[in-house]
Amino acid sequence: MTRKPPVDDFTDAGLTVGPPATWAVGLPAIEHAMLPALGELDPERTAKVAFSINHKKGFDCPSCAWANPDKSKPLEFCENGMKSVVWESIPTVVTRDFFAEHSLTDMADKSEYWLGLQGRIGEPMYKAADSDHYRPISWDDALDLVADKLRSLDDPNEAVFYTSGRITNEPAFLYQLLVRAYGTNNLPDCSNMCHEATGAGMVPAIGVGKSTIHFDDFADADLVIVMGQNPGTNHPRMLNSLQDTKVNGGQMVAVNVLPEASLLRYKNPQKPVGVLGDGIAMADQFVQIKIGGDMHLIQAVAKRVLLAEQVSPGQVLDWDFINAHCTGFESYRDHILAIDDDEVLAATGLDAAEIEELAERYLNSDATIVTWALGITQHKQAVGTIAEIMNLLLLKGNIGKRGAGASPIRGHSNVQGDRTMGVWEQMPAAFLDELGKAFAFEPPREHGLDSVNAMNAMDRGDIRVFFSMAGNLVAAISDSGRAEAAIRSVDLTVSVTTKLNRSHVITGAESLLLPVIGRTEYDEQATGRQVTTVEDTVCFVNQSGGELPPVSPDLLSDVSVLCRLAQRLVPYVGDIDWAGFEADYDRIRDAIEKVIPGFDDFNERLHRDHGFLLPHGPRDSRTFPTASGRAQFTVRTAEHVAAPAGRLILQTMRAHDQHNTTMYGLGDRYRGIAAGRFVVFVNPDDLTELGLSDGQTVDVFSEWPGEDDRVLRGYRVVAYPTKKGCAALYFPEGNALIPRGAVADECNTPASKQVVVRIEPGAVRADSGRPITV
Numbered sequence: 083m084t085r086k087p088p089v090d091d092f093t094d095a096g097l098t099v100g101p102p103a104t105w106a107v108g109l110p111a112i113e114h115a116m117l118p119a120l121g122e123l124d125p126e127r128t129a130k131v132a133f134s135i136n137h138k139k140g141f142d143c144p145s146c147a148w149a150n151p152d153k154s155k156p157l158e159f160c161e162n163g164m165k166s167v168v169w170e171s172i173p174t175v176v177t178r179d180f181f182a183e184h185s186l187t188d189m190a191d192k193s194e195y196w197l198g199l200q201g202r203i204g205e206p207m208y209k210a211a212d213s214d215h216y217r218p219i220s221w222d223d224a225l226d227l228v229a230d231k232l233r234s235l236d237d238p239n240e241a242v243f244y245t246s247g248r249i250t251n252e253p254a255f256l257y258q259l260l261v262r263a264y265g266t267n268n269l270p271d272c273s274n275m276c277h278e279a280t281g282a283g284m285v286p287a288i289g290v291g292k293s294t295i296h297f298d299d300f301a302d303a304d305l306v307i308v309m310g311q312n313p314g315t316n317h318p319r320m321l322n323s324l325q326d327t328k329v330n331g332g333q334m335v336a337v338n339v340l341p342e343a344s345l346l347r348y349k350n351p352q353k354p355v356g357v358l359g360d361g362i363a364m365a366d367q368f369v370q371i372k373i374g375g376d377m378h379l380i381q382a383v384a385k386r387v388l389l390a391e392q393v394s395p396g397q398v399l400d401w402d403f404i405n406a407h408c409t410g411f412e413s414y415r416d417h418i419l420a421i422d423d424d425e426v427l428a429a430t431g432l433d434a435a436e437i438e439e440l441a442e443r444y445l446n447s448d449a450t451i452v453t454w455a456l457g458i459t460q461h462k463q464a465v466g467t468i469a470e471i472m473n474l475l476l477l478k479g480n481i482g483k484r485g486a487g488a489s490p491i492r493g494h495s496n497v498q499g500d501r502t503m504g505v506w507e508q509m510p511a512a513f514l515d516e517l518g519k520a521f522a523f524e525p526p527r528e529h530g531l532d533s534v535n536a537m538n539a540m541d542r543g544d545i546r547v548f549f550s551m552a553g554n555l556v557a558a559i560s561d562s563g564r565a566e567a568a569i570r571s572v573d574l575t576v577s578v579t580t581k582l583n584r585s586h587v588i589t590g591a592e593s594l595l596l597p598v599i600g601r602t603e604y605d606e607q608a609t610g611r612q613v614t615t616v617e618d619t620v621c622f623v624n625q626s627g628g629e630l631p632p633v634s635p636d637l638l639s640d641v642s643v644l645c646r647l648a649q650r651l652v653p654y655v656g657d658i659d660w661a662g663f664e665a666d667y668d669r670i671r672d673a674i675e676k677v678i679p680g681f682d683d684f685n686e687r688l689h690r691d692h693g694f695l696l697p698h699g700p701r702d703s704r705t706f707p708t709a710s711g712r713a714q715f716t717v718r719t720a721e722h723v724a725a726p727a728g729r730l731i732l733q734t735m736r737a738h739d740q741h742n743t744t745m746y747g748l749g750d751r752y753r754g755i756a757a758g759r760f761v762v763f764v765n766p767d768d769l770t771e772l773g774l775s776d777g778q779t780v781d782v783f784s785e786w787p788g789e790d791d792r793v794l795r796g797y798r799v800v801a802y803p804t805k806k807g808c809a810a811l812y813f814p815e816g817n818a819l820i821p822r823g824a825v826a827d828e829c830n831t832p833a834s835k836q837v838v839v840r841i842e843p844g845a846v847r848a849d850s851g852r853p854i855t856v
């Protein structure tokens with residue numbers, strides 16, 4: 083029944099381009115969700131997965147961090163969630179013969195699509211320094227090897243411990259504990275490349291870096307402003323919440339560079355009218371902005387709000403809220419009233435009437451939610467933009483109010499939880515104090531390396547071991563060429579993983595693959611079957627436990643790997659019962675309860691209710707854990723980053739058939755792309771000005787002061803209704819073009835959606851699944 087792994091890699095030879103869609107989901111999404119499941123899994127596995135995903139007693143969908151309604155529908159998943167669990171749970175295992183046949187050099191020429199489809203890794207694998215092949219190794223030997231190597235380092239800071247939001251709370255807590263017991267804070271994570279700016283922008287304003295809304299606030303909002311987000315692909319179930327807003331008479335405004343189909347019209351597949359009818363119009367206003375213009379836009383809207391207050395004093399702003407809860411209003415007001423309107427128009431590419439219209443909607447709304455994702459966070463001024471979103475919300479008291487709030491929409495299903503558990507290279511002293519107290523050891527205090535700085539340290543030759551708990555850093559991080567050279571400089575790379583990816587073939591001298599069970603699979607330990615937990619984008623902690631048997635008997639859980647490594651590496655550090663943690667995950671939760679606020683009666687509440695909401699001062703009681711105890715208006719200066727003549731600003735984004743570096747397929751249905759990935763979207767007017775024609779083969783060069791151009795060759799240029807002056811192509815291939823130095827101010831996130839490029843006619847097209855980068 084199960085498809086055989088592909089022998090040949092994909093090529094773009096069959097690529098087709100059609101018109102972009104004008105609506106999202108509906109019947110095709112049901113078909114796209116269920117066909118892979120039915121084609122790849124037997125009926126029993128399909129049913130087990132379909133009826134337990136996102137259910138209180140089932141497992142949390144690993145695709146995104148969107149929240150679950152209080153009462154789940156019998157089928158509580160979207161097309162892309164189903165694609166992700168099918169990808170994980172296809173019971174095909176990569177064989178020893180495969181690794182004997184394919185050298186690492188050979189696999190380095192393959193795409194992520196080809197690597198992932200080979201199947202699940204079924205047993206630990208080891209590549210020796212003098213070999214170009216992986217061969218099987220026992221768990222004991224593998225873990226001894228890691229512990230011996232780590233113990234041999236002169237300084238624990240010569241090791242880097244990456245993780246991605248794929249892992250759940252319990253392993254995340256143990257991971258940071260292990261790493262700190264070993265003696266370093268080098269804990270970079272995928273958040274460094276994702277929503278880092280969200281915390282950096284929100285915490286100074288309200289003291290908390292997480293969403294201030296409840297899941298059902300969407301239904302009560304007068305206005306939802308969706309900024310820099312493509313929910314139809316990346317958070318499809320969010321469309322149900324936006325539908326609630328609209329059905330209840332609220333409005334939705336989309337601020338985006340691209341006219342994403344789901345922002346225009348939605349057909350709910352779980353409602354008859356969604357399947358058969360025209361669906362529901364989504365954006366009441368579509369604000370098509372230039373890449374990087376959002377900070378100027380928010381300031382301009384705020385200026386109009388402040389001018390309206392001058393015309394009708396006391397009538398416009400929420401003075402009760404500002405007087406009782408805020409500080410810094412006067413200097414903020416004076417600064418915003420002085421911004422230059424012409425610069426706003428140049429930076430946003432909007433006309434004054436569009437800004438006026440958005441301001442009017444905000445003025446007329448008593449309850450506004452602003453949501454955002456990577457279209458806001460992966461830019462030079464990401465932190466400033468988020469600070470301005472907070473300022474705008476404070477003006478009308480939109481924090482801690484029904485139907486209102488700031489709502490960053492997280493990516494990975496547990497990326498928020500991992501941070502709550504202490505996976506961060508710069509955890510505050512209060513957390514380290516509690517951790518040290520609970521386990522009787524002294525955690526290191528010096529801040530560790532984030533993702534970009536970890537690569538810089540590798541370049542300098544300062545890193546000997548790179549350990550990765552889930553994820554695919556070498557593909558996810560900027561500047562692919564330099565990233566690969568950096569990783570190759572270390573002595574040992576270790577990947578705790580489910581499936582093959584590029585980080586397993588671009589390695590240090592020695593390399594280990596440690597295969598683990600996935601979310602869909604059950605986890606048996608000495609005291610019986612275990613569950614773990616995840617935190618969603620609105621701070622709800624959910625239980626997650628799989629129901630499928632693991633695809634191979636030689637897999638461990640993430641928790642087991644960590645506990646067994648810890649017993650070898652740090653057996654005498656502090657008072658930590660690693661064996662007890664492995665046997666009974668309730669004990670891990672007891673430890674979490676001791677160290678992290680908000681987890682009182684963790685086990686009791688989990689076993690009784692299967693989940694609970696974490697406390698949040700600003701949301702729950704308008705208490706603000708800032709230095710002043712008040713919400714803080716901040717003064718920020720927006721800078722217009724213009725492209726030089728003949729250049730465009732490039733964003734790198736997700737196609738519909740991928741999850742970050744994982745490829746389920748090769749299409750991007752809503753944008754009209756099928757059977758290929760090497761396309762660059764350009765506005766038709768820009769094509770004319772650049773002397774290019776739709777469909778032509780081109781090379782894309784990125785430009786960075788003082789450095790050689792980086793290039794992706796052999797792309798097909800697609801005339802597309804993106805904002806004029808802006809181009810787009812897919813991540814992770816696009817990382818070849820993002821210079822290491824292009825990062826967001828203040829938070830070091832790669833500016834992977836704001837890079838200056840030049841597009842020139844090209845000649846050669848890639849004839850494999852890897853793009854041409856020289």
Ligand SMILES: Nc1nc2c(c(=O)[nH]1)N[C@H]1C(S)=C(S)[C@@H](COP(=O)(O)OP(=O)(O)OC[C@H]3O[C@@H](n4cnc5c(=O)[nH]c(N)nc54)[C@H](O)[C@@H]3O)O[C@H]1N2
Pocket residue numbers: 145146147162163276309310311312313315316317337338339340342371372373374375376455456457458461492493494733734735736737738740741742835
């Ligand atoms: N199926 C699926 N689901 C996923 C993922 C996946 O890969 N596949 N990834 C998960 C992860 S880790 C994350 S972080 C999220 C990502 O979710 P998204 O943030 O939706 O991800 P992107 O595909 O990068 O889309 C970015 C959007 O921002 C817009 N944009 C780009 N630059 C700007 C700008 O300057 N201003 C404005 N206003 N808009 C801009 C783009 O046009 C695009 O619509 O999704 C999560 N969910």
Ligand SMILES: Nc1nc2c(c(=O)[nH]1)N[C@H]1C(S)=C(S)[C@@H](COP(=O)(O)OP(=O)(O)OC[C@H]3O[C@@H](n4cnc5c(=O)[nH]c(N)nc54)[C@H](O)[C@@H]3O)O[C@H]1N2
Pocket residue numbers: 245246247248249272273275276277456460493494551552553554555557558559560578579580581582583598599600601640734735736741742743744813814816817820834
């Ligand atoms: N140019 C550009 N770069 C970007 C982005 C962009 O928009 N543009 N987006 C950034 C963002 S938002 C993010 S979050 C990062 C993503 O960076 P990562 O999180 O590092 O990448 P993923 O592709 O999500 O990682 C997928 C891998 O996780 C492993 N995995 C999957 N499930 C499990 C599991 O259950 N357990 C374990 N142990 N392993 C598992 C598998 O090996 C799989 O190949 O990329 C960032 N990079």
Ligand SMILES: [Mo]
Pocket residue numbers: 272275276277492493494
């Ligand atoms: Mo992300």
